[in-house]
Amino acid sequence: MVQIIKETQTGLLKDLANVGVVISNKPKAQGFFEAQKLGVTTQVAKSEDELISCLNQHSIDWVVLAGFMKILSPRFVRHYEGKILNIHPADTKLHQGLHAYRWAYESKRPETSITVHLVDSGIDTGPVIKQASVDLRGASSLEEVEKRGLVVEHQIYSRAIREMLTKGGS
Numbered sequence: 001m002v003q004i005i006k007e008t009q010t011g012l013l014k015d016l017a018n019v020g021v022v023i024s025n026k027p028k029a030q031g032f033f034e035a036q037k038l039g040v041t042t043q044v045a046k047s048e049d050e051l052i053s054c055l056n057q058h059s060i061d062w063v064v065l066a067g068f069m070k071i072l073s074p075r076f077v078r079h080y081e082g083k084i085l086n087i088h089p090a091d092t093k094l095h096q097g098l099h100a101y102r103w104a105y106e107s108k109r110p111e112t113s114i115t116v117h118l119v120d121s122g123i124d125t126g127p128v129i130k131q132a133s134v135d136l137r138g139a140s141s142l143e144e145v146e147k148r149g150l151v152v153e154h155q156i157y158s159r160a161i162r163e164m165l166t167k168g169g170s
Helices: 002-010 030-037 048-057 074-079 100-106 142-166
Strands: 022-024 042-043 084-088 111-118 130-135
Touching: 002 030, 022 030, 022 048, 030 042, 048 074, 048 100, 074 100, 084 142, 100 142, 111 142, 130 142
Parallel strands: 022 042
Antiparallel strands: 084 111, 111 130
């Protein structure tokens, strides 16, 4: 989330997108403090109705999930159909849901993928927008796998957002 904000302010997404609001159901989330330091409005939404109300209040065109760990209801997905992006730390054909880095590490995979996809009513089943590999050879801990993956996450997510916005998906 912080990387995306920075990209809209001075990087790849500058003059193309802005972060209208950062929303969490956790008022003490570290991301809230980081977003505020970067000058972005933050808001707490404890329910899906509050989430929709907040997004409407801020006239949001796209919902970009970054660290959002709740399953969205079919009603929410229909409301923003084709306008919700998510990032998943695995190839979604091989692993959906939680603990993807742990899955890759414990499976001793030589590589994993970072996948940006549109959200549909399933869990990590929407159409893939962009995907990049993460070399895991020689990774000696789960923490090292997560660190390598995060580097790729930071590289790929803003690029995928840019692609969606510049190919008529505004």
